[in-house]
Amino acid sequence: MRQIYVRGSWTGAASGEAVDVVDPATEKVVDQVPAGAAADVDSAVAAAREAFPGWASTAPAERGKLLRSAADLLQARAEQVARTIATDMGAPYGLALKVQTLMPAGVLADHARLAEEHGEAETRVGNSLVLREPAGVVGAITPWNYPLHQVVCKVAPALAAGCTVVLKPSEVAPLAAYALAEIFHEVGLPAGVFNMVSGRGPVVGEAIAAHPDVDMVSFTGSTRAGRRVAALASETVKRVALELGGKSANIILPGADLGTAVKAGVANAFVNSGQTCSAWTRMLVHRDLYDEAVERAVDAASAYTVGDPFDPETRLGPLVSAAQRDRVAGYITRGQEEGARLVAGGGLPPGPGYYVEPTVFAGVEPGMVIEQEEIFGPVLSIIPYTTADQAVEIANGTPYGLAGAVWAHTQDEAVAVARRLRTGQVAINGGRFNPAAPFGGYKQSGIGRELGEFGLQEYFELKSLQL
Incomplete structure (x- = not known):
């Protein structure tokens, strides 16, 4: 010892x-x-x-x-x-x-x-x-x-x-x-x-x-x-x-590069097997682009190979403990019970290790438990919105305010929405994390x-x- x-x-x-x-x-x-x-x-x-x-x-x-x-x-x-x-x-x-x-x-x-x-x-x-x-x-x-x-x-x-x-x-x-x-x-x-x-x-x-x-x-x-x-x-x-904790929103506005925004959003939600307080675990997409975004997210999630942390092909390691794995599995079950659609993953791979498959939910509505509470695992919820005002309302509609992202056709458009978010840091069109900038949250x-x-x-x- x-x-x-x-x-x-x-x-x-x-x-x-x-x-x-x-x-x-x-x-x-x-x-x-x-x-x-x-x-x-x-x-x-x-x-x-x-x-x-x-x-x-x-x-x-x-x-x-x-x-x-x-x-x-x-x-x-x-x-x-x-x-x-x-x-x-x-x-x-x-x-x-x-x-x-x-x-x-x-x-x-x-x-x-x-x-x-x-x-x-x-x-x-x-x-x-x-x-x-x-x-x-x-x-x-x-x-x-x-x-x-x-x-x-x-x-x-x-x-x-x-x-x-x-x-x-x-x-x-x-x-x-x-x-x-x-x-x-x-x-x-x-x-x-x-x-x-x-x-x-x-x-x-x-x-x-x-x-x-x-x-x-x-x-x-x-x-x-x-x-x-x-x-x-x-x-x-x-x-x-x-x-x-955090329950950060990734707002994708009409006119943004949807493919890039979805792929980056999935990557952020799954980094460190989703065990990241600032992860963008809620992807907000305009209703006109929603179905395409879901398809792209499912495709992106399929690239996250689950396995041994020392295998170069592994992109998603285990959760840290059996308790954490079981907690995440409980949220996945709860999401399905609430009526969200499980469109990718959701399973627990067999064999040793506390693994959870990369998971994507569609049909998620504001107020669902999986939309409100921090899951701390590889679980992404995709939420539709109709107007930018509604997107901001949904993004701000949790007890948390740690991080987030906004994607738009122009930087000015994204910044205008980001200024309305009650959160400690917002990535604009994929802006990189800056370890010299202040990190922390609202609420x-x-x-x-x-x-x-x-x-x-x-x-x-x-x-x-x-x-």
């Missing part, structure tokens, strides 16, 4: 109990991590509190130098880390390398730059000097679907700002976080600046959220769990950043932003000196 990382050293957890790490493609146990306890959180928080004054006073350029060294080492180990991610959460190896590993390395490097450029910003406002100071001890609680990227999205800006960190990675897919902890240790991050306690959310996560010596909690996960984190954090009035998709300079700001307090 592995250990937890506290005060610059690997040490055994208080409980001595283990959590099995299961390869979702084979259903075999590949590793074990400690099931941490509240006492382990106490130790990690105490270490972070002790290290905070020294790290906060470290020159931003020095903090940036250490982050850059970590980014370089992660880049050098990218293939090894990608294999780890493909094994413990099931992402196809190509995705695990490019998106799950190399993108986080880039985010680390970007925050090294941000530390150097923005670490000591001061602003004069009349007779006041406004200072930015690190928020303090940050508790970071991260999910299994992007088990390295989501860690880096929290830890990198926190460290760049001068905060110290206690991380709880998901116990379902924790091994990439262990690889990052080893990198931080090797590059010489001072003891106590970064600490990691593995374990289950109701124990370790709740202990972090409720801890009186944690100044800020940054959480990514389900909206239900986010409510619990916020409630616990409110008892000590600590700052909270939440990146939660029940969360509070605050991650990535780039906007994400860095979450980890500062402001102080005014009246001169």
Whole structure:
């Protein structure tokens, strides 16, 4: 069994109990991590509190130098880390390398730059000097679907700002976080600046959220769990950043390149086996083009080969666990019961592994459960609309507001519709994801932003000196 990382050293957890790490493609146990306890959180928080004054006073350029060294080492180990991610959460190896590993390395490097450029910003406002100071001890609680990227999205800006960190990675897919902890240790991050306690959310996560010596909690996960984190954090009035669920709409307007828009929409909905909070899981198509769009979506879905994450032909790996597979299968059954038409997939391939076929529903109407709730699997719902106003109303008609897309004949037409969407980011005619732009949601998709300079700001307090 592995250990937890506290005060610059690997040490055994208080409980001595283990959590099995299961390869979702084979259903075999590949590793074990400690099931941490509240006492382990106490130790990690105490270490972070002790290290905070020294790290906060470290020159931003020095903090940036250490982050850059970590980014370089992660880049050098990218293939090894990608294999780890493909094994413990099931992402196809190509995705695990490019998106799950190399993108986080880039985010680390970007925050090294941000530390150097923005670490000591001061602003004069009349007779006041406004200072930015690190928020303090940050508790970071991260999910299994992007088990390295989501860690880096929290830890990198926190460290760049001068905060110290206690991380709880998901116990379902924790091994990439262990690889990052080893990198931080090797590059010489001072003891106590970064600490990691593995374990289950109701124990370790709740202990972090409720801890009186944690100044800020940054959480990514389900909206239900986010409510619990916020409630616990409110008892000590600590700052909270939440990146939660989504049910993003992909609006295809008349005049858009329908073939490109549908193909890209299917790809986005199925990336990471649909286990992506910002996935465009609702495709909205004008009624005049609806039947053609459904045909194109079914054709595109047929190209998503389900299989071994290490097979180069695989485009859709397993879901992360049996529980997640069963949850998705339940939604597929519910969609059929509600009257939606299953036009592609929907089955569970035989044999070992938590697989679900790429699934497309047509005849989906606003208000259906599969149209309203986050499924977190390879399930796409195609919804007809009559006017652009109706499309906007449908797109905005869920509790979520994380991402989305608009396709139109011209960029100006797409932007005009995108401005009306209550969501945190919108891709215009296939605009690429930008890891330096702010990422986060409206409504029940969360509070605050991650990535780039906007994400860095979450980890500062402001102080005014009246001169």
